[in-house]
Structures are given as C-alpha cells and as structure tokens.
Amino acid sequence: MPAVKRAVPRPSGAAAGTAKPAVAVTRPRIELKLPTERSVVSNSIDEQIMLIYGEPGIGKSSLLNEFENILFGMFEPGVKNLSVYKLPEKEPAFSKWAEFTPWVPAICKTNDFAKLVFDTSDMAYRQCTVHVCEQNGWDHVSEAGYAKGYDRSDEEFLKQLTKLSAAGKGVFFTSHLKSEKYERANGTSYNRLMPSLQSRPAQMIVGLSDIVAYYGYAGEERRLWIGGNDFILTKCKPESNFFTPDGERIISIPMGTSHEEAFDNLMTAWNNEQEDAGGITKLVNPERRLRKAPIKS
Secondary structure (H helix, E strand, C coil): CCCCCCCCCCCCHHHHCCCCCCCCCCCCCCCCCCCCCCCCCCCCHHHCEEEEEECCCCCHHHHHCCCCCEEEEECCCCCCCCCCCEECCCCCCCCCHHHHHHHHHHHHHCCCCCEEEEECHHHHHHHHHHHHHHHHCCCCHHHHCCCHHHHHHHHHHHHHHHHHHHCCCEEEEEECEEEEEEECCCCCEEEEEEECCCHHHHHHHHHHCCEEEEEEEECCEEEEECCCCCCECCEECCCCCCECCCCCECCEEECCCEHHHHHHHHHHHHCCCCCCCCCCCCCCCCCCCCCCCCCEC
C-alpha cells in the first residue's frame, strides 16, 4: 500500500522564526495642482517687512508706535518715555530668547495686534544665538564648525519669523547706526551708514526686509531715506509705492517736528502723494557731525 503524505501545518509568528506578513498602509493621495492665477501684490504698508535704523533717540520707535495694532517686543530697555503695548509688560526687556518664543503662538492667534516690532533686532538676534549655544552646550556658535552654529541661529530666528508671517502679522525691525569703511576699485575709500547689526544677522534681516530705511538728519531736518547711494544702505522693494505724482521714485521723506507729522508724511509718500523725490544732498555725510532738530512731544 503506497504511503500517504500528510500536510503538516507550519508554525507561524515568532515560533517559525519568520517575519509577520506586512500590512499594507493606505495613504491618502495628495493632489498637486499648479497655480492658474498670479499672486496678488500687497498694497498695505502694514504687511511689509521693514527695518528702520538710525541714531538713538531720533524717533524710530515713536514713528512705529503711530501704526495701529502694533506690539513692541523689547529686547533691550527703551520706550520708557512712550506709551506703547509691549512685551514683557512689567519688565524693561526680555533677558533671554526663551522668554520671547512662548509668546509667538499667542501673537499669531490674537486679533488685537497685527504687527510686531523687534526692538532692537541687534539684541533679538544676539539672544537667539546665545539660546542656540546653550541648547547645544557651546560657548560660541563657532564651536560647531563649518558655520553650522551660525546656520542653527539663522534657522531658529527664521522659524519664529515664519510663524508670524504665516499668521499674517507684519514684522518691523529697529537697529542702531554704524559707519563702515569701503574701498572702491580705483583705490579710493568712503564711509557708509548702515544698521549696527553684525554681518551675519545683517545679511539675513536686510535680505528678508521689503524696506530698509535710514532715519537721520540733514542739517537740522529729520528725514527718512528709503533710497540711498554709496553713503547710505537702503532698500525699497514695493514697485507701486513711494513715487511722486510725476512717477519719480522717492529717495527721502521729511519727518517734520513731531511723531504724528512723521507718520503722516510717511503715509503720504507711501500713497504716491509726496510732491518731490527728496534726493540725497551733500548734508548726508558720515564724516560730518550733524545738528539734531528738536522733536515736539
């Protein structure tokens, strides 16, 4: 009688020493759709990223305080002679970057404030860098090697700015003033007025900004320069604003003798209603000590 072979069931799972059968995971399909319309150009100065730099006490914070729904993030003591909405509310300024970042989600969610001022951007970025060093156990960002520490600082700073921008918040920066020496190709040299930011944060913040304005004096007159030359660092990206009625690009804006007048003149220039372009004059010279005009409170 022929032998009959029986099928012996194989052990399964761990006893068999074999892997369990893979379970198929169904992921929702993401439909990619290319744009069919161009983006809309912003016509609001509130939505611009703006950096204003100049001498201490000239009125940078006072000018920005004239904007509606604006909140000051204080990273160094200031504005004690101004009535402003500010963080921290009870202390003169943030002492650490980690004290500021928990406020970002709340700022993004609120409808009470549409704009945030980093006052000053110099100290804000410095605190950000110190925070990154503490998180990684470095004494200095250069310890990471190959500029990795600086990249981490940029990433942390940009992360908070991205949250604010994504929430539709305007971002303004303030900075102090410095003068740096540059050499032309023909060997002659000149001094240039620019934000007091160090090289790395200056590269980032100037690059991000739609408007970089120098607030300074021409003789006894305060002016805000949005168009410069070799002697002044400025930037003006809006292509439909800051023109005279005749279509000439505005170079500088008179700031008058009060903060209210300064703001009104800024908006006049933004709305293309300033009669003259306010060109650069010989009075704007980093080598010259200029007299300061009194500001009416």
